[in-house]
Each structure stands twice: as structure tokens, then as C-alpha cells.
Amino acid sequence: MKKIYKNFFILLFFLLLGLRQGYAQSGMALEKSIASLSSYIDAPVNEATGLPSISIPILNVPMPDHSVDYPISLRYNVRNSENTFNVSDVGQGWSLFGTSVIYREERGNVGECDRVNYPSVSQEDTYYYNVLDLSGKLAIKKTAGVYKVVNLTPTNNIKIEVNNSNAIPGLFTPIDFTIITDNGYKYNFTKIDTYQFRCYAYDYPITSGITSSYYLTKIVSPSNVEIANLDYQLQSKTLQNLEIKKYCKIKSIKTSKGEVNFDFAYDDGLVNTVNDPLRLNKISLKNPAGEVLYSFLINTYISSFPSNDQMKRKRILNFIRKNDKIDLKIEQTVFDYENSAQSGQQEGILKKVTLPAGGVVEYNYEDHVYPNHISPVANLAKRIKNINYYKNSIDTTPERTINYNYNFFGTTSSSGYKYFGELDDYSDQKNVAYILYKNVKIWEEGKGYIQKTFITPNDYPKYLTSQLYVNYYYFWPNYNITRWGLLSKEEIYNEESALLSQKEYKYFFDQYQDSQYDFKITPEYSVFISEHISSKIAYILKTNQTEKVFDPFNKSITKESEVSINAMNLKPGYLKSIVNGNIKEKFIAYPINLPGYSHLENANMKGIPVITEEKENGKLLSRSKVLFNNGSLLPTSILTTNIVDESTKESVNMNLYDNKDNLLQFSNVSGVPTAMIYGYNQSSLIAKIEGATYNQVQNLAQAIIAASDVDNSTGTQASEDALLSALNTFRNNPALSQYQITTYTHDPLVGVRSTTLPSGVKQYYMYDNAGRLQFIKDKNGYILEDYQYRYKNYKD
Known part of the structure; x- marks a missing residue:
């Protein structure tokens, strides 16, 4: 489970x-x-x-x-x-x-x-x-x-x-x-x-x-x-x-x-x-038997620039190649950089990525522009100007181009502003600046455009708290959140600039008052005064979203939603949506100050939902409660509520776990048990016995557990055949004839190898060297399904 x-x-x-x-x-x-x-x-x-x-x-x-x-x-x-x-x-x-x-x-x-x-x-x-x-x-x-x-x-x-x-x-x-x-x-x-x-x-x-x-x-x-x-x-x-x-x-x-x-x-x-x-050369994935299933070769080289100072020559990532279990290439991703094709030039910013299917993504950049620097600024990294997508490496005309503009909408003025990172103290030497844009327009020719508006620190501006001679002390609220750029509006237009849809977000903030959570912000430099800017760690307490979808006649369908946060653990505690007057609500409770859950709280399991309730227009739709009885840190049962009379009943009981947290037995609402047998070193389910308790089948299952452990550690055809034979003997055991038994074998880290249903119907799953499903066969070896893989055709 x-x-x-x-x-x-x-x-x-x-x-x-x-x-x-x-x-x-x-x-x-x-x-x-x-x-x-x-x-x-x-x-x-x-x-x-x-x-x-x-x-x-x-x-x-x-x-x-x-x-x-x-x-x-x-x-x-x-x-x-x-x-x-x-x-x-x-x-x-x-x-x-x-x-x-x-x-x-x-x-x-x-x-x-x-x-x-x-x-x-x-x-x-x-x-x-x-x-x-x-x-x-x-x-x-x-x-x-x-x-x-x-x-x-x-x-x-x-x-x-x-x-x-x-x-x-x-x-x-x-x-x-x-x-x-x-x-x-x-x-x-x-x-x-x-x-x-x-x-x-x-x-x-x-x-x-x-x-x-x-x-x-x-x-x-x-x-x-x-x-x-x-x-x-x-x-x-x-x-x-x-x-x-x-x-x-x-x-x-x-x-x-x-x-x-x-x-x-x-x-x-x-x-x-x-x-x-x-340098990183390779990343490999091995199954428990020690067999490499696939690997990633990381190919790099040292640049020849600058020719007169080898201490400054940088490592460059050339390509990443994925190989299968027999070390043959499955796919490859190649990287090109500005000037990389020009001898004696320094490799610059990442320019192109050639994808495994042969398509090419090209990144074009430009310098930042912000109000107090009219000319482009080159010392604050670059911003993306457009991204071109090509079918293959020889095409010169892109299939599509995504463009970006950072001006205030409808103007030629940049919406950018320079902000700084957080400091522990004003004496810190770190002074990292970056540009954050209020407005971003994204478009493709002939396909309309998207306008995004972000909340930035200037939407909650700093204010003066005190002054001592030339020292000015400011407080900047919500800085730790707004400095990331918080989406406040997204509008989608067609090519004729008709509004198709709109999303608006409204945030409500709170902050920690303890002084140990204070931090400092690098001020803008001034020769006349000394600025000291501080803030406190803030968090989002509630988010409201309004979404409108417009038809060609400018009529709209409106959907409203709300997410309120539990201040004790900053997880969603209340969710609400309103569509055409229909109100749906969801309430979530966590193991904080709840009777019967103190052991979860002591184990810091404060982020796990234990009680959920859903309503529609005020009417109860569902209510469930996950119990962790007898000091267990694993779920022991789930209680559900009858919406007619609001009575509660145990819908499922998790009766028994092993020492690896695997669920060994559960019972349904009628009390009928199901036993679960885990093999492959307790990592995978190999048998499910409906109607039996785990104690009834535990001893009978030792042979299939042992056979699966051998298959897990050796991974040979002989070990798999031995496991299949053991499972067949297990299913045919007269002591289990009254139960419904489903058995499974696995190819560790690849997938299920076989399933046998209570009816006796068997299916076998075959995989290629890349770990992809290739065939599904019946018990007689006939192919039921055939899977073939190839990349979309491209010229190269």
C-alpha cells in the first residue's frame, strides 16, 4: 500500500x-x-x-x-x-x-x-x-x-x-x-x-x-x-x-x-x-545483482582559451550519452556554446542543445535593461530573448520561435529593477545583484501572446523606521518571498489581441516576529547617506485565484479558488473552489495538537494529513480519518463517514507490517483479510492471497521468498525459472485452495516480469536492452502485444 x-x-x-x-x-x-x-x-x-x-x-x-x-x-x-x-x-x-x-x-x-x-x-x-x-x-x-x-x-x-x-x-x-x-x-x-x-x-x-x-x-x-x-x-x-x-x-x-x-x-x-x-565521467544504475542496466557518459573537455594562461582554461560539457546494459548507445544530447566553433575564441554561454531525437533547441540572449540604466547592462548575466526550435541540425529555419519582452505592457520602458540577495549582517561582503521584471510578454508569431505580471519587492516598498545623522534605517516587508517574482496575473490573447483567458492571484502574507529570523538586504550605493535595510522572514498565509475564460462574444465563465495555509506547518488546511455558483470545499487536519496523534507530532510528522473532509454547497460529501493506533508511526486503519447519517466505520484495517514497513496484511470493511508476500529482499510484492491472514500463509510462503531472493541477487534465467516453479507449487498447494491467489515476478528496476491471476491466466512481460517493454506474451509464448520504439523521422 x-x-x-x-x-x-x-x-x-x-x-x-x-x-x-x-x-x-x-x-x-x-x-x-x-x-x-x-x-x-x-x-x-x-x-x-x-x-x-x-x-x-x-x-x-x-x-x-x-x-x-x-x-x-x-x-x-x-x-x-x-x-x-x-x-x-x-x-x-x-x-x-x-x-x-x-x-x-x-x-x-x-x-x-x-x-x-x-x-x-x-x-x-x-x-x-x-x-x-x-x-x-x-x-x-x-x-x-x-x-x-x-x-x-x-x-x-x-x-x-x-x-x-x-x-x-x-x-x-x-x-x-x-x-x-x-x-x-x-x-x-x-x-x-x-x-x-x-x-x-x-x-x-x-x-x-x-x-x-x-x-x-x-x-x-x-x-x-x-x-x-x-x-x-x-x-x-x-x-x-x-x-x-x-x-x-x-x-x-x-x-x-x-x-x-x-x-x-x-x-x-x-x-x-x-x-x-x-570531473564527473559516468553515472550508472545497477540492479541488486550488480548488473548495469544503463549508464550516462558525461563527456567534457578543457577549453584552449586563453592560449596564454592555461590556469584559466575552463571545463566545457560536450555531450551526455545514455548507454544500455551492453554499453551500446541509446541516445545522446549534445551541447554547443557561443564561439565554440571558432578556434582561439572563448566558449561562451550555452547556445544550442541537440536532443536525442535530432531536434535542436537554440537559445538567444540579450543584455538586461532597467530604468536607471537606459543602455543594456552586461555585468548582470543575460536574459533570454527568444528560443528557436528546429526539426534537425541541418535546418536553418526554425519550426517555432518563442519570444520574450520585458517592457511594461504597451510601452517601450523596461519593467526591470535591480534587487539584491539576503545578508546575515551588514558587514557581509557578499553583494549579489540581479534584475527582476514586473511584466513579461511571451509570444509566437501567428499564435497570439501571453502577458504575465509579477509581484516584486517594490509592490511592498521599504519604509523608514529611524534615522541617526546620515544613517537611514529601513524595513522591507515580505522581501524573502517577493524577491523571487510572484505571479499575480496571467492573460492569454489571440493574434487579434482579443482576451481569451485571465488568471489573477492575490496573496496574504504573515511573518515571523522573533528577532532571530531577521535578515539584512544590500542597499543601493549612495555617497550622501548610509542605508541600512532589514526584513523578517515572511510566508504566504492564503492565496486567492480568479480564473476567467472568454468566448467570442466576450462572455465569460468564472472560477474562483482559495488555498488557506495551516500556520502551524505551512501546509494547505482549507481549499475552496467556486464555479457557476457551485461551492466545493476541502478541509485538511494534521497531527498537531490533535488527541491520539502526539506520537506523530513528537516524531516531527507534522506534514502528514490525517483528517480530510469534503463538502459541496455546505453538504458533506466525504470524511476520512487515518488512525495511527498503539503508538504506530505507520497507518493502522482508515475511518470513513457515511454521508447519510454521518456514522463512521472502518473501511480498511492495516493489520500487520514487516520490519521494512511493507504492509503484510489488511482487512476490508467486511473484515475479510488479504495477505501480502514480499520477496526480492523484501522489496517487491510476489504474492497476494485474498481471504487468508498472513499467519496462515507465512510458513507456506518461505520457499517462494527464498527463490525470489536468489533471483534478486543473481538475476539469471535459471534463478527466474526456479522462482516461477516455486510460485506454481505455492499456488497449487492444497492448503491454499480456498483462497484467491495472484503471483508476480519482477525484473528489478525494469518492471513486472510475469503475473498469474487466480483464474490461472498468465502473462509474461519482455524488455529490450534499454529497459523498455517489448512484448507481452501468454503462457504458450504467443505475442499478445508488440511494442516498437523509434524517434520521429528527422534529417541528419
Whole structure:
């Protein structure tokens, strides 16, 4: 049975909240590949900034638990193409999204030595964390010898646990972190990376080490079942008799379903260059038997520009090739850059992507324009001007072109404004600026156009709170949300400028009042005054949406909707829609201050819906309640309400789970049980016995469980045949003759291999070397269905 721990509302927080680079004498900064991720937080990647979202999905880590989604991808950011010093392990402008890390904000040599030389002084260390798709910031504060951990991103409802030691007297040094998300899953960060530096005390140098990063090593379910285990490749470098652990790369992600391997190659000659000395060569997916099902080859090269300084020559991503289990090419994606075809020229921004089917996507950029800079501005990255789509690589005329304009609608004036990132303190040296546009028009010739209006920080302008001589102190409300560009209106017009549809959004905000959630904003420079701008972390409390669809006679159908947020966990608590006067409502309750659910709240499972109720025009349509009885962190039963008399009954009872959280037995509303048998190392269902309890069939199922485990670990035709034989014997056991039995076999990470229904009807599923379904056959080997795959014809 699928678990219900799936978040369905994500507030506007992205991969990382901020990054700073700090250098210590004879030490190191953040790894270049980690530092390259900063651009995803420094400036939003969306239509409001003109930064195109370019992502190449690689694969999803095979998770035994559907509550955890672990995608791996490569993403390109235009801002990183202008990065002079930090070229990642996959190439200029590109970043690998595939692991999770907590890393400490570095202070530089002076700040680090102060921590060692003056341990009694009050201190505060800031850490940034990324847990799959959840990101934020935390602080460890020391006051009067007492340490306190503060989640500086309270909107994500995580719980942070820190294990610490005082390796350096008086200096707080965490050994590891555990982050518990709001569905109760634990993410353990125990693999550390350090950098070292030299401090001088009484004229004698002291070598000190500081842990800079903590990497995810394990994912554990609320009931303490290990979901995934991660291993890393550590690379050390000795400089001037001082060993420095400079690099930590993901090596493997292992689950009961399979394994993802990462192959990095180290090049000592790149240590002092702008490139990460380790490059990603390959990502492979293996089944539990150790067989590679497919792999992705990451091909890169070092640019020949500039010819007079090889230290500044950047790594360039050339292509990504997907190979099948016998290492033959399935597909390939190729990348071209500005000037890449011109000898002696620097490879610039990503220009073209040739897709596996042969089509080509071409990106054309332009410089930003905003009011106080009439001329185009080139030092704030680029914005997308248009995107061309070609059928193939030899066509010179695009099939379609999507164009973008950033002026105020109906004018020639730019709607852009320069904004800045968030700071912990005014003394921070980080000063990242980007342009955010109020209006964006998107169109294709002959197909009409779309006008989008965004809420920006200037819609909630800063205001003066105090003044002291030339120091002006401002407060800027809702900045952490509005700085991302929040869609407020979307209008679709036809080619004759007739309005076809319109969506309007209205947001209601609230903010955290505690001073520990305050942050600073870089002010515009002025020679006459000194601006100090602060804000507080805000969140969306309610969203109202009005949608209108117009017919040719300008009559419209209106739909209104509302989403109200539960302030205790920032999840949807109330949803309403109104169409033609018909009102539908949905109420959602979570295990917060609810009787019978305190154990879920203590396990930080605050984001799991436990009570849902739906109404139409005030009349009850449905009501359900998920119970977690006897201290269980897994659902034990579901209560439903009869809408006629509002009586409740148990619609399903989850009677028994195994030690991997698999549901072994459930009963329906009539009390009839169904037993579930799991094999393949407890990872896949191999038999369902309707009418029997698990205890009645447990001993009889040991042979099929053992046979499936062998097939899981060996993956041979002989092991599969042995499993099929064992399943046949199981179905024909006289002790089970009164039950309805369905059996299954699997090709791990590929798909179901066979099914046998209670009627005896069998179907076999055959796959090609790329893992695609090829044939469905009956028990006699006759083909019932035949699947063939080919890309749409193209010239090349």
C-alpha cells in the first residue's frame, strides 16, 4: 500500500538560501562544484528574471519508499557561464544535482583564527543545508558557554539535531547533523570535509582544522528503517607539508532496489586552475545483482582559451550519452556554446542543445535593461530573448520561435529593477545583484501572446523606521518571498489581441516576529547617506485565484479558488473552489495538537494529513480519518463517514507490517483479510492471497521468498525459472485452495516480469536492452502485444 507521506505544497524556497566563499591561509574555500550552486539562490531561475530553466534529467534513485523522491539531474545556469573562478565537475555553467550537503559559511583566515584564539567570546556559526529539494539555513550560537541550534528557515518545519564535540578547547565543532523533515524521515549527515589554516599565537604558528561540509550518508524512515545509504570518494592534497582534505564527491547511493554509481576522475594538474580537479565521467544504475542496466557518459573537455594562461582554461560539457546494459548507445544530447566553433575564441554561454531525437533547441540572449540604466547592462548575466526550435541540425529555419519582452505592457520602458540577495549582517561582503521584471510578454508569431505580471519587492516598498545623522534605517516587508517574482496575473490573447483567458492571484502574507529570523538586504550605493535595510522572514498565509475564460462574444465563465495555509506547518488546511455558483470545499487536519496523534507530532510528522473532509454547497460529501493506533508511526486503519447519517466505520484495517514497513496484511470493511508476500529482499510484492491472514500463509510462503531472493541477487534465467516453479507449487498447494491467489515476478528496476491471476491466466512481460517493454506474451509464448520504439523521422 502506498504511504501517504507525500508533500503537495512547496513554498517559495529553492535549492540554497545563500553561499559565501571564504579563503584561509594555506587553506581552501568551498569546493568549486558546491560554490557553483550559489547562483540558484542568488537569483531566481524563472521568467521574472529572464533566466531560462535548462535541466537534463538523468535518473531517479530507485527508492523502496515512495515517500522519498530522489532525482538526479544536470542543470545549466546562465549566471554560472560568467563565473571566472569556480567551474564545476561537469563544466562551465553546469551543476550536478544529486546529493545533499550541510556546509559552514567560511570567515576567511582572520575570522577562523579568532574562533581559536578567543574561544570564550560569544560566537555564531552559520550553516547552509540542502536535503534533496529542501533547503535552508541554520545557526549554532554560543553565548556564555551555552550552545543553541536555531533553524533560520522556519518555513520548512524541519527538526535539527546536532552531535558535537569540543575537539578544540572551547570551540564548538559538530560531529554530525540529523535533519528530520515534516514527514518524519531522518537525513543523517556524517561524512565530513575539512580545510586547514595557520594561526599565530604568541608568535608561534598553530595549525587548525575546521569542518567545512557535512554530506548525507543515510536516509531513515520514521520507524527507523534504512531507506538509502550513501558513500563518498575523498581526495586529499598535501601542500607545504600540510594535508588538506579538499574534495568529497558522491560515490554511490544504495537502496534495497538497486544502486546508483558515480565515477569521478581526479586530475592533479587542475588543482590550481579555475576548474574542480575532479570531473564527473559516468553515472550508472545497477540492479541488486550488480548488473548495469544503463549508464550516462558525461563527456567534457578543457577549453584552449586563453592560449596564454592555461590556469584559466575552463571545463566545457560536450555531450551526455545514455548507454544500455551492453554499453551500446541509446541516445545522446549534445551541447554547443557561443564561439565554440571558432578556434582561439572563448566558449561562451550555452547556445544550442541537440536532443536525442535530432531536434535542436537554440537559445538567444540579450543584455538586461532597467530604468536607471537606459543602455543594456552586461555585468548582470543575460536574459533570454527568444528560443528557436528546429526539426534537425541541418535546418536553418526554425519550426517555432518563442519570444520574450520585458517592457511594461504597451510601452517601450523596461519593467526591470535591480534587487539584491539576503545578508546575515551588514558587514557581509557578499553583494549579489540581479534584475527582476514586473511584466513579461511571451509570444509566437501567428499564435497570439501571453502577458504575465509579477509581484516584486517594490509592490511592498521599504519604509523608514529611524534615522541617526546620515544613517537611514529601513524595513522591507515580505522581501524573502517577493524577491523571487510572484505571479499575480496571467492573460492569454489571440493574434487579434482579443482576451481569451485571465488568471489573477492575490496573496496574504504573515511573518515571523522573533528577532532571530531577521535578515539584512544590500542597499543601493549612495555617497550622501548610509542605508541600512532589514526584513523578517515572511510566508504566504492564503492565496486567492480568479480564473476567467472568454468566448467570442466576450462572455465569460468564472472560477474562483482559495488555498488557506495551516500556520502551524505551512501546509494547505482549507481549499475552496467556486464555479457557476457551485461551492466545493476541502478541509485538511494534521497531527498537531490533535488527541491520539502526539506520537506523530513528537516524531516531527507534522506534514502528514490525517483528517480530510469534503463538502459541496455546505453538504458533506466525504470524511476520512487515518488512525495511527498503539503508538504506530505507520497507518493502522482508515475511518470513513457515511454521508447519510454521518456514522463512521472502518473501511480498511492495516493489520500487520514487516520490519521494512511493507504492509503484510489488511482487512476490508467486511473484515475479510488479504495477505501480502514480499520477496526480492523484501522489496517487491510476489504474492497476494485474498481471504487468508498472513499467519496462515507465512510458513507456506518461505520457499517462494527464498527463490525470489536468489533471483534478486543473481538475476539469471535459471534463478527466474526456479522462482516461477516455486510460485506454481505455492499456488497449487492444497492448503491454499480456498483462497484467491495472484503471483508476480519482477525484473528489478525494469518492471513486472510475469503475473498469474487466480483464474490461472498468465502473462509474461519482455524488455529490450534499454529497459523498455517489448512484448507481452501468454503462457504458450504467443505475442499478445508488440511494442516498437523509434524517434520521429528527422534529417541528419
